Amino acid sequence: MVYKDAMKIFCHLCAVIILLTLAPYPAGAQDRAAEKVYHAESFTLKNGMEVVVIPNHRAPVVTHMIWYKVGAADEPRGLSGMAHYLEHLLFKGTPTLAPGEYSKRIRALGGNDNAFTSNDYTAFFESIAVEHLETVMKMQADRMMNTNPPPADFTSEQKVVLEERRQRTENDPKGFFTEQLKALLFINHPYGIPVIGWEHEVGALAWPEIKSFYQQHYGPNNAILVISGDMTAARLRPLAEKYYGELTPIALPARNWTSVPPMIAQPQLTLHHAYIKQPLFLRIYRAPSLPQSRNEGHALSLLTEILNGGSATRLYKSIVVEQKLATSISFDYDGLKISDGAIWISASPAENISLDTLEKAIDNELRKLIREGVTEQELAEAKIRMQDSAAFARDSLSGPAMTVGQALAVGLTLDDAEYWPRDIEAVTSTQVQAAATTYLNPDQIDKRPYISGYLMPEKKPEASPDSTIMKPEQP
């Protein structure tokens, strides 16, 4: 479960990849932008479980995914990490399946499986020959309702989760730093709490409280089944009814999350750490997610591609190639969230360039963008690049299930996923400029404060304490 968790927990690192997979349609085919991408079929079981099928008959295989509409943001206060820990525990047995047996059987049938947890959702997936799909569905339905890890497995898995946290956070200053940056940006908001949980809270979690969370949130009416591959709705329906349709729906609590109060001051965060050899500048803005504002979200996706889509694009060309202030720079938009999205800028300074100089240069690029907007050529090229990069996505087995499932899990519709190319095609340069002006203006921090982070090597010790005593300035 390690790799996929990492992707979601630090999902800003892969936001671009995720967004690109939203648009698997052939390059340059602007006239085809109005067509559906997936030609997915969907239906709902009588207990409320949603089902989506994305047919792809090139090989007799399927990806089977269950997306639960519950994530770290739904955790009770003080019990952080519960959703992720529970995801691990779904591999730890039911009355009819021994701990670890789930994945073992999938592998024995030639398949593979994994799971991941985010703020908003928890997902489980299996890729397997279509002839074994029923086996998967039977086991998956069982663990949806009957997970019950033996105490020894509960305890040993807690060590696994804590070790996972240690590897990513305590032992990784960038991970630790990112966690603190998000905590400061998302004040009073569940996205400020790390998905993996605060260490002292994860270490104190007990099965009875996790079980109660499980029983409140895991049930057919809180799950979306997404299957891509050699399947059709007509063939799937009797199987879905047989294995999932008989499960009793649960009483679902409302997802009432707290929100960030108006913030007018600008926070900064500095960390000097012995593990850091190369300084790093990080900046995070809160911005609308796609479900909060589709138009602005699409504009921000295009802006990301324009600023960041390769070595010929704006930020890299100006900051790295021309001004030689950085060795790398990236701009990401994390818009596939139920609540607030975020924009991330990160850059490593070139030798002898201070983070302050680098930050000022980035701000000047943003000012230029706000003042002059983007060119029609930049916009058109970005659309083509997004199409080109995305064209491969439909070929993968699991890609479409991942993309459609994530869209539905954060509150977008199947049509949002199907017609994404049309929506991206419709974005104008004026909209891109407006989104930049609203969300990235370095001279309006009192209206939309962002957080800046400075990750640096360990400070050299002062020569002598006395040498640091200040001379008063002349008034």
Added chain:
Amino acid sequence: MVYKDAMKIFCHLCAVIILLTLAPYPAGAQDRAAEKVYHAESFTLKNGMEVVVIPNHRAPVVTHMIWYKVGAADEPRGLSGMAHYLEHLLFKGTPTLAPGEYSKRIRALGGNDNAFTSNDYTAFFESIAVEHLETVMKMQADRMMNTNPPPADFTSEQKVVLEERRQRTENDPKGFFTEQLKALLFINHPYGIPVIGWEHEVGALAWPEIKSFYQQHYGPNNAILVISGDMTAARLRPLAEKYYGELTPIALPARNWTSVPPMIAQPQLTLHHAYIKQPLFLRIYRAPSLPQSRNEGHALSLLTEILNGGSATRLYKSIVVEQKLATSISFDYDGLKISDGAIWISASPAENISLDTLEKAIDNELRKLIREGVTEQELAEAKIRMQDSAAFARDSLSGPAMTVGQALAVGLTLDDAEYWPRDIEAVTSTQVQAAATTYLNPDQIDKRPYISGYLMPEKKPEASPDSTIMKPEQP
């Protein structure tokens, strides 16, 4: 209710005053430091209500206080401001007392009353002629159990509370800034949430949820009755039994608060605001409260007096008089908390002195303190000043009730209050130096990060956007 609320909500501003009132014993009387201060009497009613009487027979008056062991830190997530709003609602009527009638009757009897809310507790007090004490007790017992504001009063009081917030926070950049500083310092901790509540949450509070909070927390077994003045335990007991002793105890929820995870990076917060004419530097450290560590808390109280106790003490003498870097400077310790305490440093720079220069000079004072410690003379003088300033406190009617009540409400014992002079007397210069080294070291921010705040006048607009474009540095 305005003044006292202000005191608690911004209680760092008055931490020194509160602490000083802990030691009302005559100046220079070192041999009397081992004596009790209050000679208070205490007993517990059969329903669990604690009662403390501090006799003072100089005038036929009493201060009657009820301290509830519930405050903003106990609020459910997303319902911030509920404890404070509830405090207001206790003046808004019961089935037998019309809204506003409570205070009106107290005033008609020549008394005065008020109330205040903090993170940890909520308190109500009345000062009145002893002959009217029974009237107060009868009304207070009624509103402990039967508060039920009419809908119109509930709604109008919400406007009052929101206006109170606006005056102190939205319209006061220092208040707003302080709120954000605390939010960043107390990540994942209820002290990061303002006592008055986030505006959008206060505005959404409804009576049913406040009533449920009231019923869970307001009852005789969660209250401390403190009476100072012309009263004895023997005379009070029958009255206490009559008015409070018959009230049914409630089932109290555990006070399980969340705590701050380890933080290794140093946050800073900057606000440029049009209302600010004079820049201000603020620094906050988390530090143990007195209940968490009595020895360290007492050492920090003395350190506060040594650094801050007047124009002849360290910080003022060095930073304001000698170095001429600031026009004012203060150092406060807020140690009367159930959970973490805090240390506050604030300073206004002299003309043409930058906040950065001022901050560095303050850090150098701290380094000097850690390196050299405090002198025996400084320590002895600080003890005498604390005694001198405190000598008046016992003379006031309400002071002792306030001090003893607060001590008990945060989890100290009556003996802690009675023998505070002895405990302060026992603090050594080594302990003061150790506390400074542990909690104030500017060169160990990775072990104990603090937050620095820079409150400044509005930025002058840039001459022209183009003029800000950076020239690249030569590599």
